[in-house]
Amino acid sequence: MTPFLSAPRQFRSTRVAAPTVDQVMVEERAASFARRSIKAGAKLAGLKMVVSMMDLTTLEGKDTPGKVAYLCRKALQPIEAKYQVPPCAAVCVYPKMVRHARRFLGVHSPVRVASVATGFPSGQFPQRTKLEEVRRAAGDGADEIDMVIDRGAFLAGEHRKVSDEIAAVKEACGAAHLKVILETGELVTYDNVRLASQLAMEAGADFIKTSTGKIQPAATLPVTLVMLEAIRDYFFETGVRIGMKPAGGIRTAKQSLAWLVMVKETLGDDWLDPALFRIGASTLLNDVLMQIVKTTDGHYQSADYFSLP
Amino acid sequence: MKAKSSSKLKTRRAVAVLEPVAPAHSVKPVASVRDRRLKFGDRWDYAPAPETVPVKIDARHELFIDGKFTPPHSGKYFDSINPATEEKLCEIAHGDSEDVDRAVKAARRAFDTVWGKMPGRERGKYLFRVARIVQERARELAILETMDGGKPIKESRDFDVPMVAAHFFHHGGWADKLQYAFPGRTPRPLGVAGQIIPWNFPLLMAAWKMAPALACGNTVVLKPSKTTSITALRLAAIFQEAGLPDGVVNIVTGTAETGGAIYHHPDVNKIAFTGSTEVGKVIAQACAGTGKRLTLELGGKAANIILEDAPLDQAVEGVVSGIYFNQGHVCCAGSRLFVQEGVFGTVIKKLRDRIQTLRVGNPLDKNTDVGAINSSAQLEKIRELVQCGIDEGAEVEQSECALPARGYWFRPTFLTNVTMSHRVAQEEIFGPVLTVMSFRTPEEALERANNTPYGLSAGVWTDKGSKIFKMVGQLRAGVVWANSYNKFDPASPFGGYKESGFGREGGMQGLAAYVNLS
Numbered sequence: 001m002t003p004f005l006s007a008p009r010q011f012r013s014t015r016v017a018a019p020t021v022d023q024v025m026v027e028e029r030a031a032s033f034a035r036r037s038i039k040a041g042a043k044l045a046g047l048k049m050v051v052s053m054m055d056l057t058t059l060e061g062k063d064t065p066g067k068v069a070y071l072c073r074k075a076l077q078p079i080e081a082k083y084q085v086p087p088c089a090a091v092c093v094y095p096k097m098v099r100h101a102r103r104f105l106g107v108h109s110p111v112r113v114a115s116v117a118t119g120f121p122s123g124q125f126p127q128r129t130k131l132e133e134v135r136r137a138a139g140d141g142a143d144e145i146d147m148v149i150d151r152g153a154f155l156a157g158e159h160r161k162v163s164d165e166i167a168a169v170k171e172a173c174g175a176a177h178l179k180v181i182l183e184t185g186e187l188v189t190y191d192n193v194r195l196a197s198q199l200a201m202e203a204g205a206d207f208i209k210t211s212t213g214k215i216q217p218a219a220t221l222p223v224t225l226v227m228l229e230a231i232r233d234y235f236f237e238t239g240v241r242i243g244m245k246p247a248g249g250i251r252t253a254k255q256s257l258a259w260l261v262m263v264k265e266t267l268g269d270d271w272l273d274p275a276l277f278r279i280g281a282s283t284l285l286n287d288v289l290m291q292i293v294k295t296t297d298g299h300y301q302s303a304d305y306f307s308l309p
Numbered sequence: 310m311k312a313k314s315s316s317k318l319k320t321r322r323a324v325a326v327l328e329p330v331a332p333a334h335s336v337k338p339v340a341s342v343r344d345r346r347l348k349f350g351d352r353w354d355y356a357p358a359p360e361t362v363p364v365k366i367d368a369r370h371e372l373f374i375d376g377k378f379t380p381p382h383s384g385k386y387f388d389s390i391n392p393a394t395e396e397k398l399c400e401i402a403h404g405d406s407e408d409v410d411r412a413v414k415a416a417r418r419a420f421d422t423v424w425g426k427m428p429g430r431e432r433g434k435y436l437f438r439v440a441r442i443v444q445e446r447a448r449e450l451a452i453l454e455t456m457d458g459g460k461p462i463k464e465s466r467d468f469d470v471p472m473v474a475a476h477f478f479h480h481g482g483w484a485d486k487l488q489y490a491f492p493g494r495t496p497r498p499l500g501v502a503g504q505i506i507p508w509n510f511p512l513l514m515a516a517w518k519m520a521p522a523l524a525c526g527n528t529v530v531l532k533p534s535k536t537t538s539i540t541a542l543r544l545a546a547i548f549q550e551a552g553l554p555d556g557v558v559n560i561v562t563g564t565a566e567t568g569g570a571i572y573h574h575p576d577v578n579k580i581a582f583t584g585s586t587e588v589g590k591v592i593a594q595a596c597a598g599t600g601k602r603l604t605l606e607l608g609g610k611a612a613n614i615i616l617e618d619a620p621l622d623q624a625v626e627g628v629v630s631g632i633y634f635n636q637g638h639v640c641c642a643g644s645r646l647f648v649q650e651g652v653f654g655t656v657i658k659k660l661r662d663r664i665q666t667l668r669v670g671n672p673l674d675k676n677t678d679v680g681a682i683n684s685s686a687q688l689e690k691i692r693e694l695v696q697c698g699i700d701e702g703a704e705v706e707q708s709e710c711a712l713p714a715r716g717y718w719f720r721p722t723f724l725t726n727v728t729m730s731h732r733v734a735q736e737e738i739f740g741p742v743l744t745v746m747s748f749r750t751p752e753e754a755l756e757r758a759n760n761t762p763y764g765l766s767a768g769v770w771t772d773k774g775s776k777i778f779k780m781v782g783q784l785r786a787g788v789v790w791a792n793s794y795n796k797f798d799p800a801s802p803f804g805g806y807k808e809s810g811f812g813r814e815g816g817m818q819g820l821a822a823y824v825n826l827s
Contacts, residue, residue: 020772022792025623035463037358037675045353206337229622232347236658239340260353265666268347 018198019233021190021226030221033265034258043257044295047288049272050256051078051085054288055114055245055280056309057092059121059213065100068093072104074309075111079289083296088285089274090114090144095137102141114144114179118169121183121212123148127165134172145169146179146245146280148212151186154196162196163203170204179207179245179278184223185215193223197230207243209280218248219280221258228266241270247280253291256284285309349665358675360462364452369400370538372408372562373545375415376555382407387564389539392459393672393681393716401538404561406570409530412559413574416501416528419556424528425498429485436481436524438551443474443516446547450540454512455672457539459681459717460635462673472797473516476815479799480520483820487525490817496824498526499602500578503571505592506541507584508534508683509638509739515541517814518581519558520799525823527579530559532571534584536684538562572596581822582606583640586737586763586808604812604822606640606804608737609765611786612758613643613794616751617651619770623792625659628743631768631794633667633679633721637741638687640809641766643794645734646723646745647754653747657706657725660745664708664721671713679741682717691719691740698724698733698744729757737763751776759785764806768794787813 038046056075058067068091075088090112093101098115105111115137119125134145147169153161170178180200184193200208208227211218224246231242244263250256256279263271271277286306294300369386371378386400404412424432443450450473451465460469487496502522506514511533522529533541545560561567565588572580572595579602582592586607596603613631615624631643648656672680682688699705703724712718723743727734734744748754758767767786769777777791787805790796797803802813812822 019622020618020620022620022623022772024793025620025626029623029626035467035675036355038355039358040356042354042356049353235340236345239342239345240337241340264353265349268662269350269352270348272352 018191018195018230021194023190026190026225027222030225030262033221033262036258036261038257038261040295044292046257046260047253047292047295048085050253050260050279050288051088051285053274053278054088054285055090055092055247055278056088056285057213057247057280057282058309059092059094059116059282063094063097065097068097068100069104071309072101072111074285074307076105076109078285079292079306083292085289085292087111089278092116092146092280094120095133095140095142098137098140098142112143113141114146115142116146116148116181116212118147120146120148121214123150124152127168130165131168131172134169138172138174138176142176144177144179145173146181146209148181148183149196149200151183154187154192159195159199163199166200166203166205177206178204179209179243180205181209181212181247182227183212183215184210185217190222190226193226194230197227198234201230201234201242205242207245207278209245209247211246211248213248213280213282216249219246219250221262224259225262225266228263232267241276243276243278244271245278245280250279250281251283251287253284253288256288282309347662349662355676357671359671360452360455360673360675362452362456362673364449364456366399366453366539370402370542370562372402372404372412373542373558373560374408374412375559376549376553378545381405382411387535389457389536390684391456392683393456393713395715395717398456398539401535401562404532404563404567406566408561408563409567409570409574412530412561413501413503413571413576415556416530416559417576419554420498420500420528423554424523424557425500425526427526429487429526432524432526433481433484435551435553436477436484436520439547439553440474440477440481442547442550443470443477447471447474450512450543452673453543454540455680458508458511458537459672459683461677461680462675463677464635464680469510469513472513472799476513476516476520476799480524483521484524487820487824490820491824491826494826496525496820496826499823499825500527501576502527502529502579502581502823503574503577504529504531504581505568505571505584506531506533508537509635509640511537512540512544514583515544518583521814521819522581522823523557525820527823528557530561530571530577532561532563532568535562535564569595572601575599577601579603579823581812581814589810602822604804604814605810606812606814607765607808607810608739609640609642609763609805609809610645610735610737610761611641611643611763611766611768612645612647612754612761612784613768614748614754614758614770614780615646615648615652615656616754616769616771616773616776617649618772619652620772620792621652621655621659624770625656625663627768627770627792627794628660629663629667632743633664633741634795636679636682636719638683638739639795641788641795642739643766643768644738644743645758645761646743647748647757648745649754650747650749657745660723661706664706664723667708667710667721669708669710669712669718669720679721682719682740685717687739688717688719691738691742694733694736694738695722695724695742698727698731701731701733703727703731703733703744729760735761751780755780755783759783762808765809766790766805
């Protein structure tokens, strides 16, 4: 195909209009959530809520069924029962690992199986392979599919292409929930994030998700705030509640509480629920558990007391 | 059993791969139009997080004259009240004209013998030292400021006290560079500066006024507001600690008469006043023809203008910080919101949600967003004006938060169905009350924004740079913020047009008010 064959006008006509975002003010507002002081009972309740919202993740080339088994058991019971910590929301694995996770968790499990798909993390694959991958993961028993958008197409202004692809993936998901990863670190501007969020929601996403975790910066407070604001406007417009999943870079209990504060003060109580808010993380869980133990027992335990996922 | 379930799954996979599952979309529940509201309840609520109070407050605070804390001539004291609890904090000396005279004499002596002659770089050292001590004692000052004035600890800790230090640092830097601020001219200090400050930012206003005066070589007689004297006197202790020569700064606490004694005193060379327009006019009359230099920073009724292409979520943030910051006790508060009609409904909806998340209550709690109203008199004034708005047909939107049983409180409020001829759209309320009006074209917004006797500040919200420049050029206001609000910096001059006063404070321009040029 000859490049530049299509007239520029055609590019423009595919654009979706989305509200603009002011960088300075959105960053200032986002920073204010981290300054909330969460103490005592609120801290304990918040941290347990964080565990229940966690997508415990392993996305490495060296993943094996054995590693996934560790992950699933940890998600089912993060710590001794006496601390009354709920199970994690889901485990998040590569498509190849879905059947192993499913096998380990059983058919009816409080922990759901999420699978990344569509050529994770780059998304630079033909659509046919992407859809095949999604169908396969869903067929293997994935409850949730975390797809990546085609950032190349998005940045080139081919928004309709991105949108169509999301819709096709949604269809391929069947009953599985679809989380759409925007990879905000590659979209760079808040205006792009806002636009991509809107586009994903309109194309059928159940959740929108910040990042793959493979690109820096991953989930930041301001980027998540922009996406929460997009979710809010979409809810007002359509009455549909879309979920939010920040992923990548949330490593400490304190950080996770700032995210919870942001959800509470931006979208309210309805979204303080694993059905509408998740945190994707691989190393966060034990830090949260350490704080839960500290808040319950009054003293810190060494890291050796917390089993690795 | 495991083997069994896995073989079952294998079959399922095979089917899935060969025959793609028919699209069985999970149907998302749709809320009806009436239910499209956010619920800000207590599914997860914050526990109280009060700042601990290790701060000692003396039962009695004396006047600070000639480097020493001395009792007032009258022997009288008045009570200082914590507006959040209505409890007495301490007694404050009631200075009278005798005390003011003593203070002015001490200031004159200090000016003639030490401060006026001291090289700028030496003066600068004192200011830097004061700034550093303020930073060291930041927590103490923040707690005191919050207890005395009712503002949230979050604001006194993150805004007031750091800005105090910043003003001393900034002006410490100017002290030996004054000739560069006025190229080709020779700046000389004026002499004794009388400074009268309000209760909304007690410590910050003291620093804001004193730092440039001292940097330029003047000596100071300062009168804090009656309801908020404690932190200014704590600053006096810091001056002592910094070894500032006796008499360079004198602080006379008291009432309006005490202030009157300062601006009527014949040996004062300059008056700087921040406060109400009403008092500002009295002072201007008193100073007319006396040769006293005068700067006034008075009331305001700022317009915050949201154009329809603005980043709305951030604009709403700016509106909230513009009017609810410091309970709206801000002379430059964005108290008139003008919203272009196309986005009027959206902005109101967002604003309604946003004020529900503002936490009102104990100012010492680190999560409090809106603290206590400074005094019962001010609360009365706010109530009266809002009632007047209601009587004139305005619709009231308020947050539904619970208020503490004791203390002076007013919920974050905004009024719609208001026009320019409503009293609430014209008078300064000086509380957490916003009036919202609409407009149709940028020209109309400009006309309405300028249609006020005040002219202190304004805000413009738009995504388009050219619109910002056009509006800023035509708004008759001393400070205009674009896509932000209530941003301050010691390097930036601040001051008003029309009945909001004259003269500038802060930055290079602010120095001009404290020097004679030759």
